[in-house]
Amino acid sequence: MAGVEIDVATSLEHALELLAPADPLVRPVAGATDVVLRLHVGKLKAQRLISIADLPELSYVKAEPEGFRFGAGTPLSDLLANAAFRAEYPSAVEALRQFASPQIRNRATVGGNIVNASPAADMVPPLISYGAWVRLRSQMDGVRALPVEDVFQGFGKTAIRADELVTEVFVPRRKRCFQAYAKFGSRSANVIAVINMAMCLKLDGDTIAEARVAYGSVAPKPYRALRVEDALTGRRLEAQLAADVEAVVREEIQPIDDVRGSKRYKLRLAIHATQDALTHAAAEVRA
């Protein structure tokens, strides 16, 4: 919005220094693909933006023995183009492929999609399903880390303080896991999810040793479905499982009617996405 002051940080340390006073009206901004709009329509209150866009210290993808680390300022298109990442995280890749448009993916960042705290965020359900963490930095505290699902406190609300920056995302190795991502929208590009879902299963033969399931657009914040996870853990991948999971999803997911879909439709989609993923998992195990 015309009128907002923008300071362009020249380094990560510079950005932390500018944010140190913890003024809630001073906001960090990277790709700005959502911030420009939210400021314009008055949904975001800020007098000053600290631009951290294009800081090389925040833009990298590193494969390490225990997992992948990527800079919070990594543009989504860079993550999508990273061959090593693509090979190990197919559900995140699917979320990235369906993320808005090439132009947005070139500008929007992984960290931005998290801190924006939209219940419909495309990248967040896969990250929760992997058990990913974010690393936060501030001048006062140095470094702290949070599981991705603990970042969110409500619609657009996070546990991140005004003097903190998300600097890195860590994703544990998930190569041998079954992964699924589903997104439903009115078209295939540039669309906000009616609902989305990500599932990551650690399998022992055809038995689910560990399950992580997250949904978007079904609650005020991205939602990790602990009861669905419990219902899947220890079960064999058989046809009955998909039938049994319906009641659990129905009980756990409580979407609301909104512009993108009715409560009933969203619940139906969430059930379908969950069952479809389990059917695919079973087929993969048999193959």
Place this chain on the structure above:
Amino acid sequence: VSHEELTLQINGQPRTGVFPKGTRLLDALRRLGYTGTKEGCGEGECGACTLLLDGRTVNSCLVYAKQAVGRAVVTVEGVGARFADGLHPFQKAMVETGGVQCGFCTPGMIVSGCDWLDKGGSLEDADIREALSGNLCRCTGYSKILDAVRLAASRRPPDPR
């Protein structure tokens, strides 16, 4: 609203202007006379304001002008600069196939299409559609635009590798 002076590198030329603080790159360009870049939706949906920022397509309605200082901006006026007649093969192909109707989406479509072709993008139908998925056209039904991508690609000199 207070103002600030910004210098942008546009199509290889430094251009300086005084803008209200918080000005979007789109508005800064138009005020500097680069009116090829259009505002369609102003919300990052339609892609009419697409340009290249450091060699990547972006929606200029979603970038603050100040964030573009020190970076290379290429607008629709600049995509054909390296060709003898000043037109990129995709621009010529769009004229030939009739990929232009009302013309409002055209500048953004040109920037995305030229970028795809210049980067050696795939010519599979689904891939071209994906490459242009951030550009909406309400006139053509897209088929002539897709034809133009293929026509321009067919005239691409063979890859020396």
